[in-house]
Each structure stands twice: as structure tokens, then as C-alpha cells.
Amino acid sequence: MEHKRILELYKAGDHNQAFNLLVRQSSQPLYWHIRRIVLDHDDANDLLQNTYIKAWGALDTFREDSKLYTWLFRIATNEVLNFLRKKRIINFLSFGDDSQNFENKLASDPSFSGDKADIALHKAISLLPARQKVIFCMRYFDEKRYDEISDILEITEGAAKASYHHARNKITSYLKEELDLGD
């Protein structure tokens, strides 16, 4: 088990080796987990960095109640949720309507190659409440199981399922309306 090896190396004082192994194992899945929710590369990169700074600083206190991988995802998800809350507050205070610029912003992003349907999907996701957004992305894009989602978010499996289905229904309705999809 890799996470046990990482912890052994860390406890033995081989911090560089432990860190390299930790990053090699988890950085890409964590990056994509964050990126699919926040969409912007720079934001995703900052949040990934914060995730590792927090995780590394708290590795001493990791109790091994859950897998190291799950724990990292939990930290990353909390970072993302905090980021989304702050962004929402900033938009509210600046009277900015982020949704109006959403399509233009995404369409002009050189790192995005999606078409009208993809833009509509991400617009629909952006309209969800933060927690539903996170749960939908984890289930739909990362294809995580409900028990994994419930471990990461520390909620029940039932709550995770319910949130996902609410989110999926909202997105389906939005896409039908926006893209004139057949049933």
C-alpha cells in the first residue's frame, strides 16, 4: 500500500522521499478534481498548492482513520468549497453577474476545447449550489463511488446520492431548455 509507505518514510524522517511519492501518486487526480469544478487553470493550480501545504503541515496529525488519498481529497474539496464561497461573496459584493460572462469566458479560454454543448453543461454546473456542484463533479467526471464521496465529504451515502440526483435533474432540465434536446 503506497500510503503506508509514504507515512513510513515520513515518520522515518525521509521527508523528501515521502513528499515525492505523495505528489507522484496524487497530484494529477487532485488537479483534475479541482480543475473540473473551478474551471480556471490558475485557480486550480493555487488550490492544489494550498492543498499540499495544508496536508503536509498536518501530516503529523493524520490519524489513519481514512486512506491518505481520501484525506487529501477531503482537504482539496474543502479548499474548493471555501474558494467557491469566497467567489460568491465577491460577486455579490461587486454586484457582478458572473453567469452572464460565463459562456464568453469559457469560450475564449485557450485551454478549453469544448463546443456549445460542453459550455452549456459547465454553465448548468456553475448554477448549482457549491456542495451539489462538488458532488456532481466527483460522481460524473471523477466517477467516484458514493461511499468514496461520503468518506471525502463526511456525509452519509444517502445524502451523497440525493445531492447527485438533484444536481443531475437540474442539469438535464437546463440542457433540454438551452440546447433544445429531445427527451
Added chain:
Amino acid sequence: MVENTHNYKQNRFSVPEGYFDNLEQNLRDAVLGRENKEPAAVRILKPALSLTFTFALIIFMGYGVFKITDRFNHTSDQNEISVFSQELDFMRPSQIEFIDIDELDAYSIENNADEVYEFLTQDGYIPFALYNSITSIEK
């Protein structure tokens, strides 16, 4: 109309060239570099220092609030003092500094009250109250 067969799950995002190649090094610099920059003593003492600073701030703010409310409580007294002091303005040293104390020896006050009065009123400015207070000393 968009077809239902569209693959929404496909990742449409990309990263800057070489991003993942340098990610490990960048994260190491950001996380371990940061750790090395901060001395161990600072890392250990940081929570205690933060707590001390917080308490100091709370006490300082509490003291500030106390002083402000205390000042408001004494405002009426101060107003009274202010009015009283305005009434006594004419008694302030700047108003009576023309009195040359050297020339006002006790003997002349006691025995030559009229001369003293004349002396004091030579500029036509001495308030009568001051004259009364001087003559009452005499009595």
C-alpha cells in the same frame, strides 16, 4: 438541435505545456521550500504567539471601549466645568498679569487699601470682584 450522443464526460480542458512535468518540482518548492524558510522555533511558537497577540488585541480593544464609554459618562461634568471656567476667564493669569505683585506688599494692602485700589484700577480694567476679594482679606 444537439444530439444526445454528445460525450459530455470527455475532458475538454488542457494544461499549459510541461505543467505536469514540472508540477512535482513546483509543489516541492512551494511546500518544502516554505517549510525550510520558517525556522522550527517560529513554527512551534507561532500558535502561542498568535494566541498572545489575540488576547493583547482583545484587552486593548476592551480598554479602548472602556475609555470611550467612561469619557461619555463624564461629558456632563466636563460641560459644567467648561462653563464654570468660562465664567472665571477674567480671573486667569493672562487677564490679571498686569498686577505687579512686588509693588503689592502686605503692608500697603492692609493700610492703604484706597491706594491699592487706585493702583489696581490705573488701567481701568480691574474687576470689582477682585477688589472685593482683596478688601475681604483686609477685613
